[in-house]
Amino acid sequence: MLLEFDAEQRLWQDTVHKAVLKECPPALIRRIADEGADPEPLWRVYADLGWTELTDPADAVELAIVLEELGRATDPTPYLATMTQFAPLAPDLAEPGRSGTAVYGGVTARAENGDWVLEGVGRHVLDGDRAEQLAVVTAGGVFVVPATAVSAVRSAVFDPVLHIADVLFDHVRVPARGRSAADPERARHQALTGLALTMVGACRRALDLVLDHVRTRHQFGAPIGSFQAVQHKAADMHVAVERARALGYFAALTIAEDDPRRRLASAMAKAAAGECQALVFRNAVQLFGAMGHTWENDLQFAIKRAKAGELLLGGAAEHRALIAEECRATDL
Amino acid sequence: MLLEFDAEQRLWQDTVHKAVLKECPPALIRRIADEGADPEPLWRVYADLGWTELTDPADAVELAIVLEELGRATDPTPYLATMTQFAPLAPDLAEPGRSGTAVYGGVTARAENGDWVLEGVGRHVLDGDRAEQLAVVTAGGVFVVPATAVSAVRSAVFDPVLHIADVLFDHVRVPARGRSAADPERARHQALTGLALTMVGACRRALDLVLDHVRTRHQFGAPIGSFQAVQHKAADMHVAVERARALGYFAALTIAEDDPRRRLASAMAKAAAGECQALVFRNAVQLFGAMGHTWENDLQFAIKRAKAGELLLGGAAEHRALIAEECRATDL
Amino acid sequence: MRLTFDTDVEAFRAEFAAFLEAHLPTEAEAGERSRSTGHLPDWARRWQRLQFDEGWLLPGNPPQYGGRNATVVQQYVHMEELSRRRIFHSFNPQGVGIIAASLLTFGAEEQKRRWAVPVLRAELTAALGMSEPGAGSDLASLRTRAEPMGDHFLVNGQKVWTSGAHDADVLLTFVRTDPDAPKHKGISVLLIPTDSPGLTRRPFASYTNPEDKDFNEVFFEDVRVPAENLVGPLNEGWRVASGSLGHERTLMWVSEAERLGDIVRDFRPTGPLEKDWYATLVMDLQALRLLGSAALSRAARGEQDVPALSVLKVFGSEASQRALEKVLEAAGPDGLIHPATTAPAYHMTYDDNFAGWFHRYARSFGATIAGGTSEIQRTIIAERVLGLPRR
């Protein structure tokens, strides 16, 4: 196994990186957070760039590259939810450019006159307030419904750019063709991997900001980045990011090749991203010192996105429990 | 609550410290480890000094002071087993100057013609090969038997000065008066606290050796103790020792005053000592570098004693589980 | 070594508890929330003044300064009773705890009368002008300049992180009065009223919440400060700084213990891993109290061991930070919600005690950064407690 981008992937990464820098710069995130600017035009740009077409699992590595870059930029659009939560659950019903998300629990389905009826509340749904379509996982199967069929209330959350909502299904009728044949277990691997790579991107961004800070900030007559305690904390952050990133891309690779290790690999990706964000958040805020404590500092966006990722789709401890139960050394 | 030695205790500590330095110096430990010298004369010295008379729980703090100092010195005698394992289980049957230990499991007792008969194997018994008397905890009560009634095999263990043995009870007959009225639960608090303070003492010794080393060892043109990475590791060791020491003496104090918190306090003492030894072992060996890797360096005695303590009477994780189950904030 | 306090201490505790029982403002009375650490709603002024009058505000002070000459141990149980009930004795904590205390130690009689007592009686509020952009923990490199001009000083420069400055009446300000002296010399302390011409304040939000504006930038442009507002001798500001931080430090571990105790009370662990973290938290709390009590014993004997206090600071602040990190993660998606409450409302505190876990975690970094970062504390422990060589 060789976990390194080939030439084509390096080119793709470079293309995506430049596009994200241009289209989704820190100033845009700041306008969205502070002035409520609308991220919708940015979503259109992603569609025009063809990024919303990466729904084939075979493209999982290319998608992973986009997600990592968007994680660095604290993407304000419903791209993550659409590509890694909705599309894997509704591969035949997804349309490029239309946003979607997934509701993983809280909803029941019953058959009624050849249709299905959904009832319940999906809590903490990513982009649940703005996605145009919802894929709903129930004990009776996976159903796709338009946003117009449900009512959603956005929650106030600590990540000022993230959309989280509670979604109410009040006797939502779905025709039989709205039932998706997708395997929710497999879809979950894509969701976990996508979220993990988003977190890795956010952690890389936090590390970059910290490095800039400690290179320039002077105390006691020297740049603080020359003090061993600071250097070693930065090194630990780098190692944690490298570890999480490697496990994230490995998971993407197992999805692209439909390798049976994807169940374990996606759990490892999410767990490692979670461990990484804990260390990165802690060290980043500590090393930034008081200057990281202001609303005006962009560090907040990266660390909050990484921390929010940990709280979604199960934390590191939960995924480690799964890994321990399922893995023997020979599995890898 | 005020956790600081009073004047009398400070005097006692000073007395004990000087006596241990004189009677149980590193050179003696070295002779015992390398040449098999006999620690028996040292045990006689302890008896002559009156230290074996500290069996009243009311003296728990004074005993704790002795145990911490002996932990620093890697005591080669059966003092810990006698004072904190045997005596609490056999308060009426203990005689100052006679060594003893406890067997906490593996033995059954049944009544037979007014006597009791013990059967089984006590594993990993501290000083099981040399203690003169054994207090045996069984479901049928606590029994005291002379060493002559059992057969014991000393195990090879990594701490070269520690005695650990498996003890065979092959139809050992005990008269009714050999049944102790002691409460094994309460005795266990004393054993845990004693072992914890021994470990704290060993950790303090390891830290002292590390400090001496990093003050004098030069690399890259400076004493390594002036490098921030080294300084901060040493500071972490100090904090861990202070934490474990405080909880150790608190436990001793609850025993001395028969305070109901002694169950929690002794578990906290043992857990904190365990967490302390993990950090101290790790940092001590790392900071000593290659020079800590030789048989000829005395560091080995301190860190091995501390690590051995973690493996006896339940490790830190086990005690934390008990703490979590039993403690509410208001308990303390 | 003892598990209990002397009876006189317990009698003192009982007297204070009875005072609280009789006089604590009700939730209805404490209606208006304090909007910053420099802002006192009327009820909070009345509450602080009542404590001053009854000798319960700073019990270690003499009666004319809001106390009753209490011993250190009595002062400790006073704090214990407050923290157990989650009560703030003042909503201008820096004014009471640092600024008034500094003035009572270093100030002239007239300064005590004109500034310290009104701050203690909640007639004025005060903020601390210490940090500067580019200086941070390194007071020696501060650059705000005060030129002695005879009957006044002319102040130019900038402060930052000045908590509550936009609502405060006066700033205790550290300034450079001798630019040629070595770095830690040539520093002086001035009392600067916030309505002085040329002084402007810009409150700014913390990273947790755009509405939470306690921090300030403070700009000085040719601000004239009367010479009589000099606190302590000229160019001896370093001593005042050590003194005022010393004041802050001696019992500072108590507020960390309070924070840890709050987490213990508010966290409901489920599952073996969370219980394992919880046990560590409980042990940390108990160990901090024990180590703090030893420091207390030393202080009661009149001994000061300042470097040893670094152990309490680094241990206490990191213990609650570690715990809050875990508790936030244990909250799962509910932990996203912000603002949120994670504890019953306690009306006699700022809201951060019952804010969301994210907020509580994020705020915990104040304690590992302000007043000397954890990195600086570790260096102090290594060099001044353990005697390792300096670089």
Added chain:
Amino acid sequence: MRLTFDTDVEAFRAEFAAFLEAHLPTEAEAGERSRSTGHLPDWARRWQRLQFDEGWLLPGNPPQYGGRNATVVQQYVHMEELSRRRIFHSFNPQGVGIIAASLLTFGAEEQKRRWAVPVLRAELTAALGMSEPGAGSDLASLRTRAEPMGDHFLVNGQKVWTSGAHDADVLLTFVRTDPDAPKHKGISVLLIPTDSPGLTRRPFASYTNPEDKDFNEVFFEDVRVPAENLVGPLNEGWRVASGSLGHERTLMWVSEAERLGDIVRDFRPTGPLEKDWYATLVMDLQALRLLGSAALSRAARGEQDVPALSVLKVFGSEASQRALEKVLEAAGPDGLIHPATTAPAYHMTYDDNFAGWFHRYARSFGATIAGGTSEIQRTIIAERVLGLPRR
């Protein structure tokens, strides 16, 4: 990015597996244990020589040096097959992996013929004389002195930690040949036969076991070393050191992955906490393999990124140390027993793979200390990977 290797690599792997299948010494044949890393029992000599002859000893070498010009990726799968079976290809690993490799890179033809090939063919064993008392990781401050005397050098000084020296035939020794040059200049490398008059060796025991004497002190008193034994140019020893350590480092992560893999195989977690540790261990192993494979890809393209290897070293070595600490504690009182076995016996390794958990834990510090401590690695990462300023 790919989950599988090219078919030529897999064919190579299959060929090597077939060789092992046919030729691996049986447990009976491998009766006599090696007593140090400088000592080769006869069967181990035959085994190493067979691999040399068949081109399997160092497959990256040309055939005359025990290889078959294998690619870096083929060399990796060769190591993978060895480690999966817990097989040592040589019981004089420093001789084969560092000393012969250094001679093949920096040595004269005659030195290759006279020393490198016999070491590879197990006719001689070699040890590495690098560390000195008082120098440790700091090669620049070494003090063993070699005076150029025309046809010979006169060597005086002392080495320490020279693994296997008491059983080795020759020492590759770093010496100072120009005492006036700046510290890292003026160092040279000499091949010094251990039977040279004036050379004495004192093996000493490790802290785990008084019987385990692999380390040596080596003393040089007026030892005459023929001038022809100089390896590389005079005063250019620093380059040889970088080169030989470079050799060691490129695939060094594989042995850490091996160690982690062994722990995964041998540890049987019970209870939720131990399972939590176990999951971390499994993730660390997989991450190390993944990060290592990226380094491998770079090496396969001929790129060298030496600072990035520090990430593998610090991560891999600390991961197994962390794991072993936990595993030892999980063993409870059974963990006291020493020596002990914690894995099935693998006759083609040293005993430490199946020694007690204490032994395995205690030995893990070799990897966080030797070859540049973890502290040094972190500084390298900070300054050379992340671009932070030097002090």
